[in-house]
Amino acid sequence: MTATARATASRRTAGHYRFRQVARMEWIKLRTLRSTWWTLAITGAGAVAMAVAIGINTRSPRGDLTNNALAGVVPGLLLTGVLGVLVVTSEYTSGLIRGTLAAVPRRPLVLAAKAAVFAGTTLLVGEAASFTAFFAGGAALRQGIAAPALTQPGVLRAVVLSGASFCLIGLLGLGLGAIIRHTAAAVGALVGGVWILTAIAAGVAPGAAAYLPVIIIGNSLSATRPENCPAHAAQCPHILSPWAGLGMLSLYAAIALAAGGWLLTRRDA
Amino acid sequence: MIETRGLTKRYGPVLAVDALSFDIRPGVVTGFLGPNGSGKSTTMRMILGLDRPDAGSARVGGRRYHDLAWPLRTVGALLEGRAFHPGRSARGHLAALAASNAIPARRVDEVLALVGLTGAAGRRAGKFSLGMTQRLGIAAALLGDPEVLLLDEPVNGLDPEGIRWIRDLMRTLAGQGRAVLVSSHLISEMALTADRLIVIGQGRLLADTTVAALSARSASLEDAFLELTAGTAGYRGRPA
Ligand SMILES: Nc1ncnc2c1ncn2[C@@H]1O[C@H](COP(=O)(O)OP(=O)(O)OP(=O)(O)O)[C@@H](O)[C@H]1O
Numbered sequence: 349m350t351a352t353a354r355a356t357a358s359r360r361t362a363g364h365y366r367f368r369q370v371a372r373m374e375w376i377k378l379r380t381l382r383s384t385w386w387t388l389a390i391t392g393a394g395a396v397a398m399a400v401a402i403g404i405n406t407r408s409p410r411g412d413l414t415n416n417a418l419a420g421v422v423p424g425l426l427l428t429g430v431l432g433v434l435v436v437t438s439e440y441t442s443g444l445i446r447g448t449l450a451a452v453p454r455r456p457l458v459l460a461a462k463a464a465v466f467a468g469t470t471l472l473v474g475e476a477a478s479f480t481a482f483f484a485g486g487a488a489l490r491q492g493i494a495a496p497a498l499t500q501p502g503v504l505r506a507v508v509l510s511g512a513s514f515c516l517i518g519l520l521g522l523g524l525g526a527i528i529r530h531t532a533a534a535v536g537a538l539v540g541g542v543w544i545l546t547a548i549a550a551g552v553a554p555g556a557a558a559y560l561p562v563i564i565i566g567n568s569l570s571a572t573r574p575e576n577c578p579a580h581a582a583q584c585p586h587i588l589s590p591w592a593g594l595g596m597l598s599l600y601a602a603i604a605l606a607a608g609g610w611l612l613t614r615r616d617a
Numbered sequence: 618m619i620e621t622r623g624l625t626k627r628y629g630p631v632l633a634v635d636a637l638s639f640d641i642r643p644g645v646v647t648g649f650l651g652p653n654g655s656g657k658s659t660t661m662r663m664i665l666g667l668d669r670p671d672a673g674s675a676r677v678g679g680r681r682y683h684d685l686a687w688p689l690r691t692v693g694a695l696l697e698g699r700a701f702h703p704g705r706s707a708r709g710h711l712a713a714l715a716a717s718n719a720i721p722a723r724r725v726d727e728v729l730a731l732v733g734l735t736g737a738a739g740r741r742a743g744k745f746s747l748g749m750t751q752r753l754g755i756a757a758a759l760l761g762d763p764e765v766l767l768l769d770e771p772v773n774g775l776d777p778e779g780i781r782w783i784r785d786l787m788r789t790l791a792g793q794g795r796a797v798l799v800s801s802h803l804i805s806e807m808a809l810t811a812d813r814l815i816v817i818g819q820g821r822l823l824a825d826t827t828v829a830a831l832s833a834r835s836a837s838l839e840d841a842f843l844e845l846t847a848g849t850a851g852y853r854g855r856p857a
């Protein structure tokens with residue numbers, strides 16, 4: 349091709365790269381790594397296995413059986429959280445980030461596309477895992493204990509919000525990955541912030557514990573009656589309502605992503 | 618095609634690039650020479666908008682890299698070091714990059730064939746040999762059929778056939794009217810490939826000239842290069 353022929357050729361492809369093209373790149377990146385599918389499969393299988401194990405060992409029909417069936421969500425979050433971290437940090441480890449940012453110099457668009465593609469994937473997988481765990485856990489209950497139904501108050505909400513928590517913790521991990529850039533340090537920050545902080549806060553400042561991700565997910569999102577305290581309880585543990593909990597988790601993910609995006613545009617690749 | 622003006626980059630105490638100004642023209646291969654640590658790779662990263670200059674600017678076809686509509690269709694780059702995920706296949710890697718700039722999927726197979734990786738396209742790129750790695754990087758640079766090519770030590774790790782191939786490729790690309798900027802330490806290779814030379818030392822411009830003019834300054838191009846850069850090489854060994 350001559351220079352003029354090329355000039356006309358590039359003029360023919362009018363416009364500009366946009367979110368759609370960048371999201372397609374990120375989707376291809378996500379789906380062409382086998383580790384993505386392994387991680388998601390183990391997350392889902394783990395949640396279902398735990399629901400079945402708890403269902404089989406449930407002896408009393410009292411208590412929140414829905415919450416029990418969703419107990420496998422919290423350990424599985426670790427995997428989606430790490431997967432979110434890796435979406436960003438693996439690009440720094442491998443050097444791919446330079447190829448990515450040379451292809452798409454508008455950096456906030458890169459992070460937005462990564463977050464959107466990852467969120468869509470983990471939301472679908474998370475909801476599938478949550479619903480499967482709920483039904484499997486119910487089916488595993490012994491005779492005489494009625495399985496919870498989606499039509500009962502708060503049950504559908506608990507199952508749906510539990511499924512969404514994979515995506516939200518994953519986005520928190522993705523944001524931390526963009527802030528920290530190193531896999532080990534970002535995973536450390538995620539585990540420290542989500543799990544260890546929870547253990548410490550539970551002992552030191554029980555009031556603050558309600559705002560921590562694991563408590564939100566375990567006690568607000570996946571519970572059918574989160575606000576309910578036993579009558580005449582001397583001390584009612586402070587627990588966020590499911591929607592406030594969802595807002596809080598979304599806020600954490602949004603803050604991490606915004607900080608990561610801000611740093612991404614300011615730092616050298 | 619590429620203009621840098623007063624391009625400057627500092628990493629802590631290190632002044633990596635020092636007020637560098639040059640023009641890269643279309644239709645010729647421009648060799649980019651300088652001792653280790655003289656700032657060649659840093660300059661290329663700044664042209665691509667990857668590192669932010671502390672002063673000065675770089676433009677491609679009159680525009681900032683950041684403002685290009687389809688960057689990969691304008692500039693193709695092979696950077697120092699690996700730039701792919703080891704767990705992804707060569708085809709997957711190229712397909713992802715192509716999608717970002719709306720480059721048709723068949724172009725992926727074209728560039729794979731061009732660099733000779735068709736047979737290895739489905740294998741995990743992390744298992745590639747050094748030369749295969751380099752070929753994958755060259756494939757990525759060619760993906761958008763760009764008007765400008767920035768190649769940072771492209772012959773690194775290539776076998777003799779590969780070296781001749783990349784030499785012919787660069788000459789062909791320049792012959793088509795594209796601008797080719799190639800850094801290398803192999804002076805004899807540059808003598809065969811380049812038309813013009815930009816020589817830097819400690820981040821500063823030492824020469825912006827033709828291969829013929831620089832060769833004429835001394836017994837050989839290598840001698841001329843060593844005389845020019847004498848005293849600027851920060852890292853050099855002792856005679857054994
Ligand atoms: N990200 C970075 N952080 C700190 N210092 C850096 C960074 N990148 C480059 N440098 C320093 O900048 C200087 C120029 O490095 P650069 O890699 O650009 O040299 P080069 O000419 O490409 O060398 P070589 O021929 O060895 O590839 C060196 O002193 C290097 O240590």
Ligand SMILES: [Mg+2]
Nearest residue numbers: 657658697769
């Ligand atoms: Mg270099």
